[in-house]
Amino acid sequence: MQTEQFKKNPVDFVAEQSGSYAFALGIDLNGLKSVEIYKWFLAALLYGARISEKIATHTWQAFKKHHVMSPRQVISAGWDGLVALLDEGGYTRYDFKTATKLLAVNQSLLSDYDGNLNQLHAAASDARDLERRIMASGKGVGKVTTQIFLREMRGRWRHAKPALSPLAWHAAEVMGYLAKHVENDARALEQLQIIWSNTNQAANKFPDFEAALVRYGLHLRHQDKRATQSITV
Structure with a gap:
């Protein structure tokens, strides 16, 4: 998958959302x-x-x-x-x-x-x-x-291998970094790490990408809540 297919280059996305x-x-x-x-x-x-x-x-x-x-x-x-x-x-x-x-x-x-x-x-x-x-x-x-x-210890501690946050997963789908049919969080995480590596970024900087996705995932969740409230009212 090439970065041109994404809504935003991962490095630019991190700069926009802030890092870790x-x-x-x-x-x-x-x-x-x-x-x-x-x-x-x-x-x-x-x-x-x-x-x-x-x-x-x-x-x-x-x-x-x-x-x-x-x-x-x-x-x-x-x-x-x-x-x-x-x-x-x-x-x-x-x-x-x-x-x-x-x-x-x-x-x-x-x-x-x-x-x-x-x-x-x-x-x-x-x-x-x-x-x-x-x-x-x-x-x-x-x-x-x-x-x-x-x-944020991923890529720094050898045993730091937490599951991908659902917030990050959803944001990655919305931004086009992940397809909708990825079967599990381990596969989703692997694909995101490959995407990050392909931008010539160090592995210990991947938490910046993951944190940016979490932030955007929170933003999307707040948007969904506001939309639901508007419909209710």
Whole structure:
């Protein structure tokens, strides 16, 4: 498949939609530094709730402003301090539950992996075990949060192989990157990676393409909701 058949060249599409969520937050995952990976993990914990992307981003920025960017800093903030940070970011609907989850998850990371997510990855035997270990880090860390986190570690961690997001899949179909009859998400992901490789982009930049598709997928979903509301009214 040639890029000329697409509605937009993948590189131009990424430039239009913006790249990875981690990059947008100022996080550099390329060097695989533990401190940077943790920053993204904290963001994924916030993005994983049923709350708007904007609120989750504002909340992560509140944590950054108050220098709560490591497992030990989260523990030191305490439950009341975490609730205050979550409220500052607008995360009020889930503040109590999320504060409790953050304390449990970070205590688990410190106890099991010395707070280093690279150690967690090194301990995993394969992709499935990696996902299991992440979800075992605390109650409330489910498949959605795990996939959000691992999506941007794809091409960086050997075992980071999450399923393609349905949002990205739908957006890829709308943009012409995928045909409607692709049989499963593994095949869809493989085709998208080939398309990205054909634009002479590095494999560790594929998360930029995937994130751009997720963003556009969210846009399409919001459009569908507005259309449904209009019909209802």
